Amino acid sequence: MKFLHLADLHLGKSVSEFSMIRDQEAVLDLLFTLAKEEKADAVLISGDVYDKAIPSEEAVHLLDSFLNRLSQENISVLIISGNHDSDERLNFGSSLFSARGVYIAGKYEGSLQKVTLKDAQGEVDFWMLPFVKASLVRHYLPEADIESYDDAVRAAISACQPDPDRRNVLLAHQFVTGHGQDPEMAGSENQLPQAVGTIEKVGWDAFEAFDYVALGHIHTPQMVGRETIRYAGSPLKYSLSEIRREKSVPVVTLGKKGETDIRLVPITPLRDMRRIKGKLDELLDAALLTEDYIYATLTDEEIIPDAVGHLRTYYPNLMKLDYANSHTRAVMDFSFRDQQEKVSFKELMTDFYQKIRGGDISEQEWDILKGTAKEAGLIDETD
Ligand SMILES: [Mn+2]
Structure with a gap:
């Protein structure tokens, strides 16, 4: 069983007022091609499919075409909602779509939806946990002893009782901590309606029953606790704080029970987000012309009138400009x-x-x- 683990697509997102839709279209093209070339059985999307509860028409169109192409290649798609998605809207058509191998769990209603896919080794159970809050789980599981968010996620999982002899995969969109350590955040998570909480987290040991846990929520790709509990990360850099972090997609192969192989395939974006630094004169160079998203730092001693205008002739997608000179050093010191x-x-x-x-x-x-x-x-x- 081979699948691509995606999360935090945030379709329709803008960064510093630049629409990322063309970049998202390009990255979905790339991911579709990868899924096809890898002969993947499935593509998992672990929440924050859209950036907003009411997504733009362009964003809906993008997802629609991605799902269509995957479906035509007989690649199953499993989707859960994230905190940015509207559970009801994401759920639209889900019972119809499942007939074509597109499984959507937008809404938690007391149990986890289970999708069973087959390969040469037998069956794999995929468990889908949409984004939940403690109050929601408490509402559906009044008998469970739920005092914290950690309790809530554990209660939601234990209600699903995965068969330990079968291969089990979980999709979840939650804040999961490793050995007493919080995952490293990328920065763009902070723009959530309510920031990623410090109390609303669940320990990685809640996922013992699963051979692989496909997480969404944190935008920096990383494992949590063990190799097979992992944040895919967002496929694109969604904030200037992510400039140094390259993105990747986990291609996961489940062999026999207990055999899990993970390969991280780097993602090359249509336009990178990166930083340039120097004197304005040096940066105004036709050879440097680029459509990349640029964070420019000028080292000129004086503030230059309309530096943004000048820079944009070579860097049309300039996102931010600041200075690093003796004045700013004085402030730093x-x-x-x-x-x-x-x-x-x-x-x-x-x-x-x-x-x-x-x-x-x-x-x-x-x-x-x-x-x-x-x-x-x-x-x-x-x-
Ligand atoms: Mn997200």
Whole structure:
């Protein structure tokens, strides 16, 4: 049994007001080709199919065409909802689609949907856990002792009772921690309606019954606890904080019970997201012209009027611009705590103003600063 593990497609997403739809179309093309070439039996999508509960027409069209092409190749597709998806809307047509090998579990209703696929070695049970909150599981399993989110996910899983003699795969879209360690987040998860919580997590040992756990939710590809519990990661970089992290897709082969092979295939995006750094003159070079998404850092000492406009002639997809020069270094070196002990707040602020603005602080500015610092408890009334 061979399958591709995908997650966090976030179809329809924009980053820094740039629509990623063409990039997403290209990456789905690439993933379809990979599935076909690998002769995969199935493609798993572990939630956050769409970026929004009401996805754009373009996003719906993309998913539709992806599913159609996979279905024509007789590749099964298993999809669960993520926290960005609307469970009801994602569920649309699911009972009809299952006849064509497209299985969607958008909504948790007290039990996990099980899909059984066959290969030469026998059958594999795929268990689908849509994104859940503790309150939802408590509602459907009133008998279970659920005090935490961890309890809730464990209760939802134990209700499904996988046969330990068969091969079992779980799809889940949750925050899973390894040996007392949180997974490394990519940054774009923070833009969730409610940030990935610190309390809402479940330990990896909740998944003992499964030969492979296909996770979604965290955008950095990584294993959690053991090799076979894994976040696929988003197929594209979805925030400037992800610039250094390359994306990949796990191609998973289940042999006999207990034999699991995982190969990470790197994903080459249509347009990369990357950082460039230098003086404006050096960067304005026709040879560097690119459609990549660019985070530019200028090392010029002075702020250059309309630097963005200039840069965009060579980097039309410039997303962010900042400076790294002696002024910004002065800000970086300026450690409030180090100096706090030695000098008064007023001296500290005067010094700060000198460094940043190259001038003195005005009476009016000082009054405002003093008031704010008192409110924040940085200084007391006598200062
Ligand atoms: Mn996501």
